[in-house]
Amino acid sequence: MTPDFVFAFCAGVFGLAIGSFVNVVVYRLPKMMEAEWREQCAELEGRRPAASSDRFNLLVPGSHCPACKTPLRIRDNLPLLSYLLARGRCAHCGVAIPLRYPIVEALTAVLSAWVAWHFGFGLPGLAAIAFTVALVALTFIDADTTLLPDTLTLPLLWAGLLLNVNGTFAPLPQAVIGAAAGYLILWSIYWLFKLATGKEGMGYGDFKLLAALGAWFGWKMLLPILLLSSVVGAAVGIVLLLLARRGREVPIPFGPYLAAAGFIALMYGADIAHRFVPL
Helix, strand or coil, X not given: CCHHHXXXXXXXXXXHHHHHHHHHHHHHHHHHHHHHHHHHHHHHCCCCCCCCCCCCCCCCCCCECCCCCCECCHHHCCCCHHHHHCCCECCCCCCECCCHHHHHHHHHHHHHHHHHHHHCCCHHHHHHHHHHHHHHHHHHHHHHHCCCCHHHHHHHHHHHHHHHHHCCCCCHHHHHHHHXXXXXXXXXHHHHXXXXXXXXXXXXXXXXXXXXXXXXXXXXXXXXXXXXXXXXXHHHHHHXXXXXXXXXXXXXXXXXXXXXXXXXXXXXXXHHHHHHCCC
């Protein structure tokens, strides 16, 4: 076996395991944010925040069935395998486990192995795997809640700038300009749309995610990323409207399409950038 194959295999196994934790992040992080917002609102109103005897974070409580609250045993918590062995149901109460859980685990594993095979072992490959895992988490959080947490987007932005100090994915000047321009482009679109319609067309999390993508891949990739995400987002939105699964007033999260375009930029950014901005 070649070293690249071994690295890709190990990355796939790692992705399967970390995909299980991504599910925890997708489910718990928005709830943690909501609890923090409630505390802040209580403080602003001069009230004491409601006391909670139960700790709730990414580690506590341990994994359990959302329906019957039974703690999961090790054999019940094996990524993907436990779902298949239990035929998609809780081993204790028989309630169906949402299909999203094995999808997130499998997707994280496949994408991690693909990225590892593409880049090979080294700093770019390891960084690209971490980037991919973050995009998967952001995609499903935004799809569920229309939120893109600062606790994920801002570290992603700073990581991109730090990695590009030595030009890992883009020259540092292009990365700095990409971060600033990525934020300002969507910020400007947001305000133009709001002034024209009186409505908010997107959230600030989208600005920060595009800024992070600009920090990773430089300003040359911003136009391709925006075009790719807009085309896919428009197509999906039209399909959802035609199928009557969403009303016209129901917001469609833009983060998943930015994340998909960001992954394409990671894998094929150099070729795409030369076609759009041959400088």
